[in-house]
Amino acid sequence: MRRIRVTSRRVAFSEGEEKILCSKRKKAWDDEGVASTVGTIMALLVFLTFLGMFSNQYVPVWMKENEYNHMNDVVRQFSLLKMGITTLIENSEEGETASGPMYTPIQLHAEGIPIFATSTAGRLSLTGESSGYPWYYVTFPYGSGDEFNDTNGAKVGGSLEFYGPNRYFVQQTLAFENGAIILNQTEGETVLQGAGMTFKVEEFGGELRVKMTQISMKSMNKTVGGFGTKGISTTLDYASYAKFTNTNGGDLTISIGSKYGSAWSSYFTTLLSSYPFLTTSDWSVSSSPTVIGSETFYDITVTIEDVNLLEHTRALVSVSIADISI
Numbered sequence: 001m002r003r004i005r006v007t008s009r010r011v012a013f014s015e016g017e018e019k020i021l022c023s024k025r026k027k028a029w030d031d032e033g034v035a036s037t038v039g040t041i042m043a044l045l046v047f048l049t050f051l052g053m054f055s056n057q058y059v060p061v062w063m064k065e066n067e068y069n070h071m072n073d074v075v076r077q078f079s080l081l082k083m084g085i086t087t088l089i090e091n092s093e094e095g096e097t098a099s100g101p102m103y104t105p106i107q108l109h110a111e112g113i114p115i116f117a118t119s120t121a122g123r124l125s126l127t128g129e130s131s132g133y134p135w136y137y138v139t140f141p142y143g144s145g146d147e148f149n150d151t152n153g154a155k156v157g158g159s160l161e162f163y164g165p166n167r168y169f170v171q172q173t174l175a176f177e178n179g180a181i182i183l184n185q186t187e188g189e190t191v192l193q194g195a196g197m198t199f200k201v202e203e204f205g206g207e208l209r210v211k212m213t214q215i216s217m218k219s220m221n222k223t224v225g226g227f228g229t230k231g232i233s234t235t236l237d238y239a240s241y242a243k244f245t246n247t248n249g250g251d252l253t254i255s256i257g258s259k260y261g262s263a264w265s266s267y268f269t270t271l272l273s274s275y276p277f278l279t280t281s282d283w284s285v286s287s288s289p290t291v292i293g294s295e296t297f298y299d300i301t302v303t304i305e306d307v308n309l310l311e312h313t314r315a316l317v318s319v320s321i322a323d324i325s326i
Helices: 031-093 261-273
Strands: 006-012 018-024 102-107 122-127 135-142 146-148 155-157 159-164 172-177 180-185 188-193 199-204 207-218 222-226 229-258 283-292 295-321
Touching: 031 102, 031 159, 031 172, 031 180, 031 188, 031 207, 031 229, 031 295, 122 295, 135 207, 135 295, 155 207, 180 261, 188 261, 207 229, 222 295, 229 261, 261 283, 261 295
Parallel strands: 207 295
Antiparallel strands: 006 018, 102 229, 122 159, 122 222, 135 146, 135 155, 135 229, 159 172, 172 180, 180 188, 199 207, 229 295, 283 295
């Protein structure tokens, strides 16, 4: 405790009396204590400034990169799913026995930043072939007045969708339907990888030939969301192969019902335009919207004229989502 010195002095008053007055010495400032306090406040202000800059500028950039990388990972995982199903179909066509269930992991979430930002959850939805939309079927006349159509093996359906409700990167949906991988986002949509494992138009000896694969997904409708990794289990039930011949040439019609009308229309327009032996009068692509509940679907019709041979593969794949997260 600091001691205060008290001094006394005599003061003469007019009456000649003397009284003793006490005076108190002024308290001196502690310069070191003041400097320490100011330094602490300045350091705290600097820390808060850098913390604000980190939270407002660096965290959004970091999280945007995390979400971008996660969506790229999901694209790769969907590609592995497509490649695995293609391998099962090819093995079946070669007469080999298909292996057991194939497992493909799909990560639902994008990583967060400890303390500063939580992980971004995702949603995975599986729709079976019996659910109506999406659907995909072929119509082609062959032989002596016969027709290959949706009533005798030319129709497939089902889809697997991943929705990434990204908070920093653009929100995206990836869909796997009829063997195609489709990317949808606010700026538009596109087919990243084409339909089935094969869709090809060839000209041979003056004849027009089309080779195509249709993949149908048999499953229970199911949606899971949140964090972690879910497993997609796929088993090939069967793959059938057939040839249909029309000597005089007939119209091959592909009918598609999907939420991604723009992607499918652009895909077939770009593909058919790339064949030098086809003119714009040899084919057509049209699309019309259909509103069901709160969603809009599109009925897309692709027509290729004067086709002489259709080589068609139809595969049925059983698909399920594992309940256990990794």
